[in-house]
Amino acid sequence: MQRRDFxxxxxxxxxxxxxxxxxQQPAMPVIGFMNAASAKGYARHLSAFLKGLxxxxxxxxxxxxxxxxxxxxxxxxLPTMATDLVHKKVAVIAATSTPAALAxxxxxxxxxxxxxxxxxxxxxxxxxxxxxxxxxxxxxxxTSVEASPKRLQLxxxxxxxxxxxxxxxxxxxxxxxxxxxxxxxxxxxxxxLELHVLNASTDRDLDEVFAKLKQLRxxxxxxxxxxxxxxxxxxxxxxxxxxxxxxxxxxxxFVVAGGLMSYGGNIADSYRLAGVYTGRILKGxxxxxxxxxxxxxxxxxxNLKTAKAFGLNIPEPLIGRADEVIx
Numbered sequence: 001m002q003r004r005d006f007x008x009x010x011x012x013x014x015x016x017x018x019x020x021x022x023x024q025q026p027a028m029p030v031i032g033f034m035n036a037a038s039a040k041g042y043a044r045h046l047s048a049f050l051k052g053l054x055x056x057x058x059x060x061x062x063x064x065x066x067x068x069x070x071x072x073x074x075x076x077x078l079p080t081m082a083t084d085l086v087h088k089k090v091a092v093i094a095a096t097s098t099p100a101a102l103a104x105x106x107x108x109x110x111x112x113x114x115x116x117x118x119x120x121x122x123x124x125x126x127x128x129x130x131x132x133x134x135x136x137x138x139x140x141x142x143t144s145v146e147a148s149p150k151r152l153q154l155x156x157x158x159x160x161x162x163x164x165x166x167x168x169x170x171x172x173x174x175x176x177x178x179x180x181x182x183x184x185x186x187x188x189x190x191x192x193l194e195l196h197v198l199n200a201s202t203d204r205d206l207d208e209v210f211a212k213l214k215q216l217r218x219x220x221x222x223x224x225x226x227x228x229x230x231x232x233x234x235x236x237x238x239x240x241x242x243x244x245x246x247x248x249x250x251x252x253x254f255v256v257a258g259g260l261m262s263y264g265g266n267i268a269d270s271y272r273l274a275g276v277y278t279g280r281i282l283k284g285x286x287x288x289x290x291x292x293x294x295x296x297x298x299x300x301x302x303n304l305k306t307a308k309a310f311g312l313n314i315p316e317p318l319i320g321r322a323d324e325v326i327x
Contacts, residue, residue, distance in 0.1 A: 029282050031066045032085035032093040034100040036173070038072050041231025042096075044253075048268040049094065049116075052275025058282060073201070073228045075099045075172045082107035092281045094274060095139075097227040099173050101126055105137055112281045113137045116274040118144030118225045118250065118265070121292055124175055130292040138287040140273045142265030142295040144225040144250040148180045149187035151248045151263050154300070155220045156191055157318055158261065158307075159246050162219025164194045168209060169224045172201040180224045201228065206236065210243045221247040223254070225264065233257055244310055255301045255326060260310070262301045270295045299323040 033049075035042055050060060058064040067090060069081040082103040085093055092112045095104035101115035105126055113136055121127050121141050128134070152165065167184050169177040181197055188195035196216055198209045213221060221240070223229055229236060230251055237257035240247040249255075250264025273293050280290065301324040307314050319325060 028063060028065050029091040030088065031064060031278060031282075032069065032088070032090035033066050034069045034071075034078065034081055034085070034093060034095045034097075034104060036071045036073065036075055036078060036097040036099040036227035037231035039068070039070050041233070042070075042227075045096070045267060045271045048271040049096070049275040049278075052272035052277075053279045055272075055276055056279025056283060058279045064282065071100070071227075073172075073231065075103075078103035079106065086111060092278055094278045096271065096274060098124065098176050099227065101139065102175060109136055111136060112287045113139070114274050114277045114281065114287075115139030116270055117141050118267075119176055119179060120146060123179065127292060130294070133288045133291065136287050138277060138290040138292055140270045140277065140293045140295065142267055142270040144264040144267075145176055145179055146183070147250065147264055147298060148222065148224060149183050151222050151250070152184055152187045152193070152195075153191065154261065154263055154318070155222060155246065155248045156193065157315065158312060159220050163192070164196070164216060164218050165220045165222065166196045166198050166213050166216065166218040167222045167224065168198050168200060168229070170201050170226050170228050171199045173226050173228070176224060176226055184222060184224075203232070203235065206232065206239060210239050210245065213245060214243060218245070221245050223247055223249040225250040233259075241306065241309070246310055246312065252299070252301050252324075255303045255306075258303065258306055260303055260306045260312075262299070264298060265295045266297055266299060267295075269297075301326065 060066045071077045078099055086108045093104045094114050095101040096116040098117045098119050101117050104113045127137055171177055185195055200206045200209045233253040234257040237254050237259040241258050246260050248261040252262050255262045277290055300322045302322045303326045
């Protein structure tokens with residue numbers, strides 16, 4: 001063999017060797033991540049999810065790939081997104097937000113699903129029980145939906161002279177809207193309040209809701225939890241300030257942006273735990289062996305600057321119960 005031929009053969013082998021090694025390496029697992037809102041509005045929540053995933057040793061782009069599906073507030077897109085992830089044969093679906101979780105569950109009975117929801121997963125039909133599960137679904141709940149009657153009660157403490165209140169719900173998320181409407185209406189009757197249920201599923205709807213609220217002479221607004229309203233927290237806060245409407249939501253971001261009050265579970269911790277469960281399933285755990293986790297700690301945050309702008313005097317006992325006061 002001539003020297004030139006030998007060098008050519010050696011070079012070809014050197015190129016082929018790493019290609020062969022790469023071909024033998026297993027493909028990275030793929031996570032399908034679904035959410036009913038937008039990536040921009042959920043940056044902090046996604047960061048918490050990735051943190052939890054990292055706690056189990058997985059890093060996006062290094063040893064796992066994540067296929068993101070954001071519905072941008074259009075919940076009717078979620079079933080198609082879920083079906084697409086099933087066809088791609090992802091290893092696990094992380095379905096964050098109630099509409100995404102319901103769409104994922106309807107799309108597959110074989111691919112593991114980790115949900116994150118603010119509602120009661122049993123009441124929603126996601127799981128038959130919190131412990132001793134069966135099937136392909138598990139996840140995390142921070143019970144923000146169940147805290148909605150308490151939000152009305154707190155708002156009533158803030159504006160005790162108001163007898164007319166409103167509840168804002170997203171009709172495109174019927175599972176959440178129906179549950180909250182029923183619970184908050186019962187709480188309103190117990191408090192002797194007149195409650196108007198207002199619907200919004202777009203930004204234009206939100207503007208119309210606040211105009212309608214002024215016509216009704218509503219003295220306060222309870223905003224139901226959900227992906228759409230969370231992704232519009234800053235816009236909602238701006239509307240409450242523009243129309244001088246005392247309002248309560250379940251997310252801290254709403255208060256930081258100028259809203260009056262928030263009362264709800266620690267959603268960042270909820271997303272982190274969902275990330276942990278997703279990583280554990282990638283490592284071989286079965287959903288049936290992972291009981292639904294509940295984030296039970298509830299935080300109350302008050303914006304005193306907004307209260308003063310509205311001419312409200314926050315009772316000292318209420319300030320004392322707050323986990324954070326923004327001045």
